Amino acid sequence: xxxxxxxxxxxxxxxxxxxxxxxxxxxxxxxxxxxxxxxxxxxxxxxxxxxxxxxxxxxxxxxxxxxxxxxxxxxxxxxxxxxxxxxxxxxxxxxxxxxxxxxxxxxxxxxxxxxxxxxxxxxxxxxxxxxxxxxxxxxxxxxx
Amino acid sequence: xxxxxxxxxxxxxxxxxxxxxxxxxxxxxxxxxxxxxxxxxxxxxxxxxxxxxxxxxxxxxxxxxxxxxxxxxxxxxxxxxxxxxxxxxxxxxxxxxxxxxxxxxxxxxxxxxxxxxxxxxxxxxxxxxxxxxxxxxxxxxxxxxxxxxxxxxxxxxxxxxxxxxxxxxxxxxxxxxxxxxxxxxxxxxxxxxxxxxxxxxxxxxxxxxxxxxxxxxxxxxxxxxxxxxxxxxxxxxxxxxxxxxxxxxxxxxxxxxxxxxxxxxxxxxxxxxxxxxxxxxxxxxxxxxxxxxxxxxxxxxxxxxxxxxxxxxxxxxxxxxxxxxxxxxxxxxxxxxxxxxxxxxxxxxxxxxxxxxxxxxxxxxxxxxxxxxxxxxxxxxxxxxxxxxxxxxxxxxxxxxxxxxxxxxxxxxxxxxxxxxxxxxxxxxxxxxxxxxxxxxxxxxxxxxxxxxxxxxxxxxxxxxxxxxxxxxxxxxxxxxxxxxxxxxxxxxxxxxxxxxxxxxxxxxxxxxxxxxxxxxxxxxxxxxxxxxxxxxxxxxxxxxxxxxxxxxxxxxxxxxxxxxxxxxxxxxxxxxxxxxxxxxxxxxxxxxxxxxxxxxxxxxxxxxxxxxxxxxxxxxxxxxxxxxxxxxxxxxxxxxxxxxxxxxxxxxxxxxxxxxxxxxxxxxxxxxxxxxxxxxxxxxxxxxxxxxxxxxxxxxxxxxxxxxxxxxxxxxxxxxxxxxxxxxxxxxxxxxxxxxxxxxxxxxxxxxxxxxxxxxxxxxxxxxxxxxxxxxxxxxxxxxxxxxxxxxxxxxx
Numbered sequence: 001x002x003x004x005x006x007x008x009x010x011x012x013x014x015x016x017x018x019x020x021x022x023x024x025x026x027x028x029x030x031x032x033x034x035x036x037x038x039x040x041x042x043x044x045x046x047x048x049x050x051x052x053x054x055x056x057x058x059x060x061x062x063x064x065x066x067x068x069x070x071x072x073x074x075x076x077x078x079x080x081x082x083x084x085x086x087x088x089x090x091x092x093x094x095x096x097x098x099x100x101x102x103x104x105x106x107x108x109x110x111x112x113x114x115x116x117x118x119x120x121x122x123x124x125x126x127x128x129x130x131x132x133x134x135x136x137x138x139x140x141x142x143x144x
Numbered sequence: 145x146x147x148x149x150x151x152x153x154x155x156x157x158x159x160x161x162x163x164x165x166x167x168x169x170x171x172x173x174x175x176x177x178x179x180x181x182x183x184x185x186x187x188x189x190x191x192x193x194x195x196x197x198x199x200x201x202x203x204x205x206x207x208x209x210x211x212x213x214x215x216x217x218x219x220x221x222x223x224x225x226x227x228x229x230x231x232x233x234x235x236x237x238x239x240x241x242x243x244x245x246x247x248x249x250x251x252x253x254x255x256x257x258x259x260x261x262x263x264x265x266x267x268x269x270x271x272x273x274x275x276x277x278x279x280x281x282x283x284x285x286x287x288x289x290x291x292x293x294x295x296x297x298x299x300x301x302x303x304x305x306x307x308x309x310x311x312x313x314x315x316x317x318x319x320x321x322x323x324x325x326x327x328x329x330x331x332x333x334x335x336x337x338x339x340x341x342x343x344x345x346x347x348x349x350x351x352x353x354x355x356x357x358x359x360x361x362x363x364x365x366x367x368x369x370x371x372x373x374x375x376x377x378x379x380x381x382x383x384x385x386x387x388x389x390x391x392x393x394x395x396x397x398x399x400x401x402x403x404x405x406x407x408x409x410x411x412x413x414x415x416x417x418x419x420x421x422x423x424x425x426x427x428x429x430x431x432x433x434x435x436x437x438x439x440x441x442x443x444x445x446x447x448x449x450x451x452x453x454x455x456x457x458x459x460x461x462x463x464x465x466x467x468x469x470x471x472x473x474x475x476x477x478x479x480x481x482x483x484x485x486x487x488x489x490x491x492x493x494x495x496x497x498x499x500x501x502x503x504x505x506x507x508x509x510x511x512x513x514x515x516x517x518x519x520x521x522x523x524x525x526x527x528x529x530x531x532x533x534x535x536x537x538x539x540x541x542x543x544x545x546x547x548x549x550x551x552x553x554x555x556x557x558x559x560x561x562x563x564x565x566x567x568x569x570x571x572x573x574x575x576x577x578x579x580x581x582x583x584x585x586x587x588x589x590x591x592x593x594x595x596x597x598x599x600x601x602x603x604x605x606x607x608x609x610x611x612x613x614x615x616x617x618x619x620x621x622x623x624x625x626x627x628x629x630x631x632x633x634x635x636x637x638x639x640x641x642x643x644x645x646x647x648x649x650x651x652x653x654x655x656x657x658x659x660x661x662x663x664x665x666x667x668x669x670x671x672x673x674x675x676x677x678x679x680x681x682x683x684x685x686x687x688x689x690x691x692x693x694x695x696x697x698x699x700x701x702x703x704x705x706x707x708x709x710x711x712x713x714x715x716x717x718x719x720x721x722x723x724x725x726x727x728x729x730x731x732x733x734x735x736x737x738x739x740x741x742x743x744x745x746x747x748x749x750x751x752x753x754x755x756x757x758x759x760x761x762x763x764x765x766x767x768x769x770x771x772x773x774x775x776x777x778x779x780x781x782x783x784x785x786x787x788x789x790x791x792x793x794x795x796x797x798x799x800x801x802x803x804x805x806x807x808x809x810x811x812x813x814x815x816x817x818x819x820x821x822x823x824x825x826x827x828x829x830x831x832x833x834x835x836x837x838x839x840x841x842x843x844x845x846x847x848x849x850x851x852x853x854x855x856x857x858x859x860x861x862x863x864x865x866x867x868x869x870x871x872x873x874x875x876x877x878x879x880x881x882x883x884x885x886x887x888x889x890x891x892x893x894x895x896x897x898x899x900x901x902x903x904x905x906x907x908x909x910x911x912x913x914x915x916x917x918x919x920x921x922x923x924x925x926x927x928x929x930x931x932x933x934x935x936x937x938x939x940x941x942x
Contacts, residue, residue, distance in 0.1 A: 032193075032197070033163060033197050033200070034159060034163060035156065035159045035160050035163050036200070036201065036204075038159060039204065042156075080192075080193050080196050080197070081193075082193065106335075107196055107199060107200040108203075108335065109215075109218075111337045111338050111366045112366065114335060114338045114341075115338055115341035115342075115364055118341050118342050118344075118345040119341065119344075119345055121345075124342070124391070125335070125338065125342070127335050128200040128203065128204065129200065129201075129203040130204055134393065137392055137393055138392075141391070
């Protein structure tokens with residue numbers, strides 16, 4: 001008799017975006033570029049993450065975080081944005097919730113800003129141009 | 145490179161193009177802003193951000209030429225931002241040229257090819273500004289920005305920690321243990337210089353970081369360190385620290401060493417007394433060990449470097465190949481962006497709200513229909529009861545007659561009848577009251593539906609409304625460039641840029657508006673010296689203003705230039721045969737002659753205002769949009785073009801008229817007045833049917849003849865609708881006027897139905913199709929005929 005439980009398929013794996021208790025990690029995407037937002041959204045949702053909100057600038061990001069807290073697991077935060085840049089937004093979010101898991105999204109060449117945000121309390125960073133495996137790896141590493 | 149981007153992901157690609165266009169617009173606006181005000185920090189930040197975003201997203205969609213170029217541009221912008229390069233006219237010129245280059249790169253990509261022009265001159269120019277600013281001698285980045293500077297050798301890591309420092313660290317750690325964490329970083333990581341700080345930030349959470357080699361400041365610099373040592377005072381077990389320091393993708397190896405335990409083993413001292421001064425000797429003995437640990441892993445990494453680079457190179461070559469294949473595929477996605485409309489989400493929310501109301505409305509109608517069914521059943525039963533009662537009444541009649549014969553008094557008889565049949569009166573009462581109440585609800589709901597449809601209609605139209613700034617924003621650049629080439633000095637003032645109008649109108653408005661502006665700059669505003677001579681300020685002013693006027697939008701282009709010379713215009717018009725020499729014209733009429741075809745008073749043809757194909761095209765374009773254009777001028781102090789447009793093209797108010805059995809709609813904006821006339825009011829001049837309105841003579845056009853429709857010939861009255869704009873008028877003869885109505889224009893796309901004089905079709909309330917008359921085409925037809933006749937009569941005189 002053939003049952004799937006006896007012979008677990010090698011190809012079957014759990015989507016990365018779902019925690020061990022079966023709930024999707026909830027993500028807030030903060031980026032002024034609609035294009036990047038969409039990309040991150042596509043990458044993450046394809047792995048079962050749930051993008052619960054997006055924000056187009058830092059100020060909106062902080063606002064949304066406070067509004068959704070504690071129903072938010074991860075924030076991806078662009079660094080250069082209008083109104084309020086990502087680092088200031090990061091500071092505000094950390095100030096509000098010191099355990100916030102924020103991942104910075106930065107373009108190549110912005111090492112100093114990435115370093116600064118890591119010191120402020122960002123958990124990891126992603127470099128643009130976005131690469132699916134890198135995005136997933138870094139987001140998942142923060143989830144665990 | 146991105147393995148996520150799929151060349152067939154047209155949606156993302158479209159988004160990219162759309163966003164890129166916006167970024168470019170933003171760049172251009174702000175560059176112009178800093179030209180006027182070099183200290184405008186906000187504008188500089190905006191420029192920088194736009195360029196930066198452009199770079200990032202173009203790299204994602206694998207447009208290397210774009211990413212590479214914007215990278216260089218960004219370098220210069222960065223210098224400007226940090227005040228190392230001052231904004232001069234030259235810098236602005238180079239920036240604007242760069243923007244143009246970026247534009248053409250994007251255009252090429254949109255058309256499916258790759259920009260291949262040689263732009264090394266421009267690149268060098270950009271770089272030369274970098275040098276001038278005394279910037280750190282940053283090497284010119286190649287188009288394909290390579291990973292940051294190569295590794296700095298780590299030989300001196302351990303020696304950097306002196307014995308004294310070691311002692312100090314032990315001291316600071318107090319009760320805890322001191323761990324030496326050696327972390328090796330992956331050079332292939334695109335931001336390999338960040339790793340040092342990333343690990344620092346992570347270790348910081350687990351204890352006190354006493355020291356790093358290289359030190360913290362150096363880690364903060366933009367250099368890649370293949371390996372970093374962290375000295376950490378902590379209580380956390382070594383395993384945890386190892387896990388904490390290891391970051392996938394960033395670190396290759398982590399070695400954690402407990403310095404205290406080393407001491408213990410060497411010194412054989414109890415671990416309980418770590419605070420005691422540690423003699424230098426044992427520490428030293430620990431040192432070489434760690435040094436070895438550091439050195440050995442570094443070696444293999446280094447030997448791998450060369451092949452790794454080769455691999456990257458190979459990968460890139462392969463990618464180029466692939467890109468070429470992709471370009472071929474991309475051709476089919478050409479120009480797909482123009483159909484995208486950005487809409488404020490509030491407007492969509494509003495629509496959703498209205499739609500939900502419509503759904504509720506539908507539910508109400510359902511309910512009402514059910515009620516009607518109930519009422520009908522009730523009516524049936526009431527009817528049956530009524531019939532039965534009547535039947536029994538008829539059956540009773542003989543008895544009653546009998547009683548009458550027996551001499552029963554009529555009063556008794558009436559009482560008896562009343563007692564028996566009184567309920568006949570109230571049989572329908574309940575039905576009646578129910579019907580009334582349901583009818584009330586029905587009327588209410590129908591009224592709601594009407595209101596709802598109206599709101600929905602307006603809401604949908606609002607979706608198509610965009611701020612006119614979308615085209616106004618392109619003019620600062622145009623004006624600047626034109627001023628340079630014409631050697632004039634002009635301030636462009638824009639007002640009312642938030643005024644909204646239909647997207648399709650906006651798109652078609654750009655060219656005519658550009659023409660008007662060119663005209664003002666070229667013919668209107670004088671050279672600075674002429675201006676000074678005329679007692680004006682050296683700088684001319686060009687005002688571009690949009691405003692709402694009822695359901696029309698008014699756009700004004702006014703300058704403070706020389707104005708129009710009406711005598712010159714009139715002479716020219718007579719010379720060209722546009723008007724009859726004897727015709728008396730008002731000043732306003734004369735000014736508007738410049739919109740006639742083949743009219744240009746510029747002494748010399750310049751490439752700015754063209755070869756006399758200028759303003760008549762403007763007029764045609766504007767009339768195509770159901771709008772009007774007029775010009776007003778005062779000699780010596782300026783000219784003003786006024787363009788009036790309907791807010792939307794999709795819906796017009798139409799005057800419905802009947803010709804034979806057909807119903808036509810005439811856009812109300814071009815209707816001046818209408819008359820009821822007798823057939824003998826029509827006079828004939830030069831073989832034309834004309835008609836006197838007050839002091840004017842209006843030529844008539846019979847729609848029945850034009851469209852070949854059979855109509856009753858001998859009628860007592862005819863109706864004339866006078867249509868036209870400004871000086872051109874014409875009377876359309878129709879059978880009768882029906883009334884005004886909002887008509888939704890449906891374009892006639894079929895080439896077989898492309899007949900002159902028809903702008904489109906609409907569907908009337910009763911479902912019949914009605915054609916919409918294109919007034920400007922009819923006017924043209926009339927004018928052409930008139931001109932031909934004039935020419936012929938001129939010939940016959942000779």
